[in-house]
Amino acid sequence: MNRTGITELEIVLAVARRGTFTAAASELEMSPSAVTNAIAGLEQRLGARLFNRTTRSVALTEAGQRYVEKITPALAMIRRAAEEIASEPDDPAGTLRLNVPPESHSLWYSSILLPFLQRYPRIRVDMYSQRRKVDIVAEGFDAGIRLAEDVPADMIALTLTPALRMVVVASPDYLARVAAPQTPEALREHALLCMRMSDGSVYRWELANQQQRYKLQGDVRFAVSDMASLHQAALAGLGVACLSELHIMADLQAGRLVQLLPAWQVNLGALCLYYPGHRLVPPALRALTAFICERR
Template structure:
């Protein structure tokens, strides 16, 4: 297949994935004009319109939906085959795209991603963090990182690390002024940092002890959707926060934050690196999976 044809197919699939020409063009490293021209050229070749275009949105036509559904798997195989040929050299290279929950990405970043890049400097890693479950195949990702209990059953999963847990923490100053909660229900009398989920709902803090589980709808002066902001607010003695232990471990060890309700925060499932079965994995892909297996 001619390179020009591949470019046009890539252009169509990328616009279909993002729903925006500008975003698709940035990911492909093209100008918006060049991308639009590539899509238009393929539409003229096919004699059918693949996208409905307005000044505010881009959506697939019915013919476009059918075309993308049939072409996407074949184009993925073509790119994999080409990458395998390119990677038949001693040093792994190319791009690996990884999708992960933000907390999962933070947990693996320092002990897995950065050491891998130091060992394989010709590999580029593109990490996309999202709070929702994503179909990594449809999204064009090579790998995903999620809690083991959320990995789709049709994926190959590699456990990463040991147990994880949530912790409830606050500064010594806050606890001295407001007291220490000993039961989850005590949080009703405390200032808590609320977390908004990607779907817009407010996260209810989960607790469990001796087979008894409870979810608390906390109240407080601020609602956030970013863990680093919640940590900053907690360190400023604004209130209690529920955090991943790995995000605040240094603060706990240094005495800046204190854990409470420890017996109500049991271990969570470990993380897993997961991916679909691949007939022709690239050298970079194999190197990353092997490295993760050794590190885990």
């Protein structure tokens, strides 16, 4: 009879997540050769190739994709069972796998996650920052963080932040060269600094003023896929940007950026922690949700 160990299955999932044997080995604190040999041995016993290899990366085959979809929920149940046994009501243990948007950290990291880990030293967190929206169940995450409107209907959601909004800004240096826009329509005459989305498209600001709406028009001078670079471009005076108000509050107060069209903004809603509602909640996640409710 062919026997497959739990460690081999964990290796398969790590390689599928990381895309290379080396990155998976680093995550699992194993040698790359041990990871390679484990995958090769498993494929031989299964009689099927799970990964296509190139010199730069590995990718799941069709058979590998089906295999990962089957073993992911099973391994999650095994991990939760072990955590239940290891945990005590007042001293929970276990590893939390979280999927979070890259720019969200400053909004909840220091106020929630760090004090949570200080309170519960036996809980570990494995956090993945990804811009794309993922199926947290299929990809083996315990919970995710998204804007409230993006949380799937079958998930339980807990509010992490107040309602967020983005505001239109430019640097004093830019405004010394170009007259500030007085209406949203006037933005089309300006150098626009915009975010490029995970699907390759450029985000066109959807500004709101009570019941009025305006979708950005005009040519984009600078498009980038991370908020930090967009922020720096605005500070450098390259043009007009739409940035998270909480992220740039210090710049607004110090005069490094000036808010334009103050009656108009992009309303994002609150940031939420969400997790499956139809599964047994592991002790570490249960402790985190209780902590969030306490802080809130």
